[in-house]
Amino acid sequence: MAERPKIDLGLTGYDELFMTDAERKENKLPRIHDIPLELIDDFPGHPFQVRMDEDMQQLVDSVKERGVLTPITLRQKEDGRYEIVSGHRRRKACELAGFETIRAEVRDMTRDEAIIYMVESNFQRSQILPSEKAFSYKMRLEAMNRQGKRTDLTSCPVDTKSDSGAQVGKDQGDSRRQVFRYIRLTELIPEILQMVDEGKIAFRPAVELSYLTEVEQRWLHEAMEYADATPSLAQAIKLKAFSQDKTLGPHVIESLLSEEKPNQREKFSFRADRLRRYIPDSVPFNQTEDFVCKALEHYQQFLERQRRDRGDR
Numbered sequence: 001m002a003e004r005p006k007i008d009l010g011l012t013g014y015d016e017l018f019m020t021d022a023e024r025k026e027n028k029l030p031r032i033h034d035i036p037l038e039l040i041d042d043f044p045g046h047p048f049q050v051r052m053d054e055d056m057q058q059l060v061d062s063v064k065e066r067g068v069l070t071p072i073t074l075r076q077k078e079d080g081r082y083e084i085v086s087g088h089r090r091r092k093a094c095e096l097a098g099f100e101t102i103r104a105e106v107r108d109m110t111r112d113e114a115i116i117y118m119v120e121s122n123f124q125r126s127q128i129l130p131s132e133k134a135f136s137y138k139m140r141l142e143a144m145n146r147q148g149k150r151t152d153l154t155s156c157p158v159d160t161k162s163d164s165g166a167q168v169g170k171d172q173g174d175s176r177r178q179v180f181r182y183i184r185l186t187e188l189i190p191e192i193l194q195m196v197d198e199g200k201i202a203f204r205p206a207v208e209l210s211y212l213t214e215v216e217q218r219w220l221h222e223a224m225e226y227a228d229a230t231p232s233l234a235q236a237i238k239l240k241a242f243s244q245d246k247t248l249g250p251h252v253i254e255s256l257l258s259e260e261k262p263n264q265r266e267k268f269s270f271r272a273d274r275l276r277r278y279i280p281d282s283v284p285f286n287q288t289e290d291f292v293c294k295a296l297e298h299y300q301q302f303l304e305r306q307r308r309d310r311g312d313r
Contacts, residue, residue: 047135059093071103086121112143114245134185184210208236
């Protein structure tokens with residue numbers, strides 16, 4: 001039986017969990033506070049979803065039984081309230097468990113430091129949606145830009161002027177080009193981006209579709225719903241070219257979507273052991289299809305002869 005993926009609890013080191021305030025101060029670690037949930041706000045523009053799934057239910061059960069083992073990380077705002085830098089899922093689990101406070105460490109961070117910390121901590125999740133990765137990459141690159149590191153979010157991935165994209169994608173195993181492809185997804189309208197998250201549109205076609213204008217994307221979304229079809233990579237590239245030539249319209253989109261794609265053609269599959277017992281050993285495996293087709297042709301000719309014979313009687 002395959003081992004079930006572990007729930008991401010963002011656990012801190014064992015020794016650090018049980019340090020006293022004096023020990024934490026000596027080790028230059030933030031103090032742990034019990035902060036009322038009603039004083040905590042979401043991180044502005046937080047790109048990662050808090051999904052109400054089986055993992056969340058298990059996290060709630062864990063919180064009810066043992067409390068929050070790893071404190072969440074907060075940043076204090078100017079109005080005295082707090083915003084979550086890391087720990088949105090743990091905060092939600094506490095709410096669902098009926099808690100009024102949560103263990104938290106309050107860190108002194110600038111907005112850009114908080115963005116970078118937030119992105120890095122959430123990338124520890126076992127599952128990350130394309131939209132989550134897209135907006136988090138964009139947020140982090142913008143933060144690095146404001147910190148004085150040169151980036152260019154509008155240029156072609158192969159023409160970027162620094163290695164910032166490579167630095168951002170390094171931990172995720174994404175190249176600089178791939179990072180900028182993900183950032184292109186932020187140009188999609190929400191309805192199409194959701195289809196990417198749901199796996200209805202593949203990643204590479206989605207990148208090409210991001211170059212369509214908002215109006216063109218809405219035409220496309222309406223056409224996809226009507227035709228119950230999505231563009232292949234080749235079709236997406238054509239749509240982008242028509243858009244750049246200012247010749248893309250609803251009729252062009254409908255015409256492209258109505259084209260038959262190779263993966264939509266009807267296919268048959270047979271168990272190899274059922275076929276091979278009728279095929280001579282002298283026929284190589286890679287010629288099986290040709291042999292079967294010829295056998296079917298001969299059988300079709302046999303049936304036609306039988307029909308002619310019956311007609312002559």
